[in-house]
Amino acid sequence: MVCLGEQKTWSGENASRSTIALPSIQEKLVASLKKTGKPIILVLSNGRPLELVRIEPMVNAILEIWQPGVAGGSPMAGILSGRVNPSGKLSITFPLTTGQIPTYYDMRQSSRPTSGRYQDITTEPLYWFGHGLSYTTFSYDAAKLSATKISKSQKLTVEVTVTNTGKVKGKETVLWYISDPACSISRPMKELKFFEKKEISVGEKTVFSFEIDPMRDLSFTDADGKRILEEGDYYIHVNNQKLKIELVK
Numbered sequence: 001m002v003c004l005g006e007q008k009t010w011s012g013e014n015a016s017r018s019t020i021a022l023p024s025i026q027e028k029l030v031a032s033l034k035k036t037g038k039p040i041i042l043v044l045s046n047g048r049p050l051e052l053v054r055i056e057p058m059v060n061a062i063l064e065i066w067q068p069g070v071a072g073g074s075p076m077a078g079i080l081s082g083r084v085n086p087s088g089k090l091s092i093t094f095p096l097t098t099g100q101i102p103t104y105y106d107m108r109q110s111s112r113p114t115s116g117r118y119q120d121i122t123t124e125p126l127y128w129f130g131h132g133l134s135y136t137t138f139s140y141d142a143a144k145l146s147a148t149k150i151s152k153s154q155k156l157t158v159e160v161t162v163t164n165t166g167k168v169k170g171k172e173t174v175l176w177y178i179s180d181p182a183c184s185i186s187r188p189m190k191e192l193k194f195f196e197k198k199e200i201s202v203g204e205k206t207v208f209s210f211e212i213d214p215m216r217d218l219s220f221t222d223a224d225g226k227r228i229l230e231e232g233d234y235y236i237h238v239n240n241q242k243l244k245i246e247l248v249k
Contacts, residue, residue, distance in 0.1 A: 004055075005045035085169070087173065144158065147245075151249060160207070187220065194210045
């Protein structure tokens with residue numbers, strides 16, 4: 001195990017940095033440890049997402065503890081020892097490099113989606129918002145809609161069955177996103193609308209559901225602060241699935 005990261009004064013108010021990469025001496029330490037041939041568990045203590053493009057390929061696992069305070073040691077030890085099965089999800093995107101900033105999951109859609117890409121790196125970040133691993137694995141069945149076409153006054157339910165396919169019980173958080181591909185204003189590529197965490201035993205199947213209220217979940221606020229709900233197609237995203245619904249009069 002190797003613990004790296006930022007000093008407490010490196011992040012927070014009036015603590016901007018020209019790069020979010022770790023100091024080169026920390027990266028060199030990981031490179032030296034890699035030469036031993038032993039597995040490396042990287043523990044990160046930091047106040048912001050970091051550039052890990054050179055370090056990530058050299059380590060076997062990463063535990064992000066942020067800046068946990070004096071009580072952070074016990075839960076960290078529980079996860080590293082296997083006593084605690086981690087279930088956290090990232091609440092912020094980790095860019096691949098400093099130059100990739102800004103990058104975030106709910107960026108506005110571009111009118112020219114094939115343009116504006118980097119010439120030397122991928123446009124994908126290292127870890128998206130919502131990323132997080134566990135000591136067990138989960139599989140998602142095909143999500144099901146209660147209807148594919150609804151009116152503005154109707155509600156819609158979507159559900160997905162999740163199975164614990166690993167060897168230990170664990171908690172899975174299902175994130176439900178919605179996107180509006182064609183609108184009178186530019187809308188985010190997708191927006192998180194609901195999430196739910198449940199503990200699932202080995203081999204057990206658990207159903208997660210999300211009730212969609214069109215005015216609450218599909219509308220947007222205009223320049224005057226009014227809620228606007230437009231007819232047309234919308235998409236529901238869960239895991240790597242994308243389901244289409246239509247809102248009519």
